[in-house]
Amino acid sequence: MTKQIETDERRAVLLIAKSAFAAAPHADMARLVGVMAERRPDAVVRYAFTEQGTPSLRDALLALVGEGCSHVSIVPLVLPMEPSFQIWLEKVIRRWRSEDDRPWPDMAITTQIAASSVMAALLADLVASAKPIDPAVDQKLLAEGSLVPDQKRRALVCQGGPCNGAGADAIWCHLRNEQQRLKLRTTGDGTMTAKSTCLGPCNLAPVVQVFPEGTYYGGVTEAAIDRIITEHLLGGTVVEDFAYHPTGRKQRLRPPQIPSFPNP
Template sequence: MNPSDPIRPPLRRAAILLAKASITGAAVREMEELAQRAQSAMAGRFAAVVHAFSEQGSPSLREALDALAAGDAADEIAIVPLLLPMEPGFRTWITGAVQRWMRDAQAPRRPGVTLCMPPGDTLAVDALVHGLLQSTTVPIDAPAAAPSAGSVIPPQKRRVLVCQGGPCNHAGAALVWGHLRNEQKRLDLRNTGDGMMSARTSCLGPCNLAPVVQVFPEGTWYGGVDEAGIDRIVESHLLRGEPVAELAYPQVPGKQTLR
């Protein structure tokens, strides 16, 4: 090193523990606690350790990257995929998602991003499996008698599906879902007009039109939906039965691009 070179501060690192999906609060808390334990164990080496989900669940990978970049918490962000087996498509999706974030990020300073991959000899995974095989087991009891209580068939005629596959989640589907649920409660959409119910789904298919929403019984496809788009779908399609042509994509042969 040249004595005249300026002294550079040590590299600040952060990590994102990336899981596939979560639809329960308990699973989200489990990820939060895992991130907290990892940060405590890696104190001094990582400035922050957070969690994210590639499909259903919040925060999404994009939201976690945005938060770390906006908070100026790190010069480098390491993504740790929590998936066994490591599907080649998952690694490809992570790479594409990070590249889209790099292209679109609004943060004034963008950290570098790396991907942590399991070692080729998988010794760490082997040790985990061996430890579990030697751990205390929990018996599974015989099943109880089937309950006799019945279930009510929902009378609502409309269903709104909000895709939370990887590309849709990356494009802001969690915000779209949250806004739809808020409007559903505020306007009592379950009991207004034909009535509606909503559900998050895994990948619906038209990934390049993300975020994707589908409304039944018509099966209308909407792409590029944001909170304002949800407002229009609610006001026109759900309350008046008139699909929003500007946001709808027809079911025709051939690929369509996001308008």
């Protein structure tokens, strides 16, 4: 159970990783939260994921906003820390803040993990604890078969530069988490989601394309993903509010539809 901090300034530390597909990464993050909580007894300490896994970064931040935190320090557990990763983090957090009517805490992002004074000791400890690779595992994997999925739909999330800068990773995170929650791989026509290289209409970033229709969606947000799933992937109807059809002429991004987050 998360320790409740009763001070005039409710501070929080949010540890973030990119993905978690199994229970082990969640357990690792929970252990790191425990370590941080011992060092920072004055703060609420949580963890979240930016690409796939729950809680998502968005859900974790909105929860901290709802708890009235005055300051949130975000610690990306990512090496190397690419500048583009911090850029999209800042951009998507600004968007989420603009979509929310509640007061938000002061936000800070750590960027110098590799330069930490304890990095040398950490690397030495990791080398000492390295485990040998068992070649017999490869033979076992070769003997196993794979089931070809019965899926008629594909949802591609563009990972080109403009789309990543516009927060495509956050859109991918929401789509993947909803895919798992709603069992989209086996529900309806069956949907497989995937990242893609540049899909083309960069000025409409972030872009998602849905097949077999090949429909382009631009300016995609989490709210747009929810409608695309419900109306298009499951209902078979294109969501015209976010769709962009080929016209032979350049198109500009339409003004976004700004949702309001319900108060907790």
